[in-house]
Amino acid sequence: MAQKERLDAIRDILQSSPFVSLSDLEKRFPTVTSMTLRRDIDKLEARGELIKVRGGARSMKFLTSSAEDNFGKRLYEATGEKSKIADAAAEMTAEGASIFIDSGTTALRLASAMPDIRATVTTTGPHVAIELAKKQRTIVNLVGGMINRENLSVSGMQAMKFIDGINIDTAFVVPSGFSVECGFSCGNYSECELKKYVISKARRVIMLMNSGKLGKNLPYTFCKPDEISTLITDSALPDEVEKFIKMSGAQIIYAK
């Protein structure tokens, strides 16, 4: 019976306060041990009524209301470069298309920015696939193969075979580096091979590159600008780079 009263009291406190410390509780319930109070907190956490944090517990009520506030705010905050690029890319998708999306964080942003359309999306990124699975209408295919633990993407022989079996209308590819001399490059051989193959099979290739990648060369070049249709980036490219890419026949979109 004693336990029930304590639990109720803790609940009450957390209705009017966003946090309660263990020492507060000790003062309030001097007849029981701190261990007992910890166990009370554990119980309430298991029921989802609060969140256990260092030194005490936070009120679920206050957490959810502040979370909603933040969500509204974030809509007006300047979104990061990657999100801008992703938003621009998301507009280039179409109902009914067969779409390929690379792995990586930029790709992940694209996945969450994608509209919920009736399209088939194939990806090499497990995270991307998980994000895409939240859509209701989109069919999601995950490429099989060996996982590269550095960047959590799939590649290798099995992956090549998988790509072999599909057609691609639009491929969204993310490089790790770009320079005029070396083109688009990445740091892993089998990934490079896979990207090459995807690009060769895709009707339209859209490269998503945030400006941080500019001027970086990685060991394996998988593509030159003349093989892509569009480059989406966040900030203005140096003149000679822009000229070079346009000469190669690719369109440049500055996402903002």
Next chain:
Amino acid sequence: MAQKERLDAIRDILQSSPFVSLSDLEKRFPTVTSMTLRRDIDKLEARGELIKVRGGARSMKFLTSSAEDNFGKRLYEATGEKSKIADAAAEMTAEGASIFIDSGTTALRLASAMPDIRATVTTTGPHVAIELAKKQRTIVNLVGGMINRENLSVSGMQAMKFIDGINIDTAFVVPSGFSVECGFSCGNYSECELKKYVISKARRVIMLMNSGKLGKNLPYTFCKPDEISTLITDSALPDEVEKFIKMSGAQIIYAK
């Protein structure tokens, strides 16, 4: 710049997972100190993007939208039993083996409980693959194919082809239901087919079943007790069930 990338990465992780531990982050960012990662977490907490908890951080997104996202919810359900089962299963792995791990939350527990051995692990669960990728020695293969959005697992023709190309020493399979009459069953046709195929190819089949699945029948039966080597469960089975399974020649392990 480096900091920004880390913050983005942490944000990303917490978009698809309800919790990230500090040690996860240490593995992911081996170039910086844990102190730096703590400070990153502090920053994000100050912005209301996550909640700092002992050992890591919890996703604000999952706290608020856990009702919609039943996968995240299930992670915290039946935690105890599933971990016990996973721990017992983890002991049955061996260096050099070719191991298959199913998808699902129990499988995810197994993935994190697995020792870091030189083995090849193939899985149908993207979450499982991501978890396994944290090991240093283990080679991780992700089966390719169509994603089932209910339980985030891969199946379909492409997946069957993938399984076709590999050999399996030990398969850890997780059913959605079991009864004496119907055997081990699951709720999805193509998944059922895949499990069947995996079981037929595996030298040794270990079924991981928490007691909550007992007595449940789902539409598709993929296996009867006489096809498995071992059943790992958390609490004592009713006598007649235990008898039936042992008569089929399977070993029963009670995890505790």
Next chain:
DNA sequence: TGAAAAATGTTACAAAATAACATTTTCTAT
């Protein structure tokens, strides 16, 4: 009533968080 289960207490130990200061990197204004 008398076992089993639940609640609580005790203690020792392990883990995690913090503080405070040192060092490095990055930015900025001249």
Next chain:
DNA sequence: ATAGAAAATGTTATTTTGTAACATTTTTCA
């Protein structure tokens, strides 16, 4: 280009917190 400021990161020692494991008490209910 560079000095100085500010921000980011590293280092270490210390304190706090959490947990595990087991002992004891209380409650439940067959």
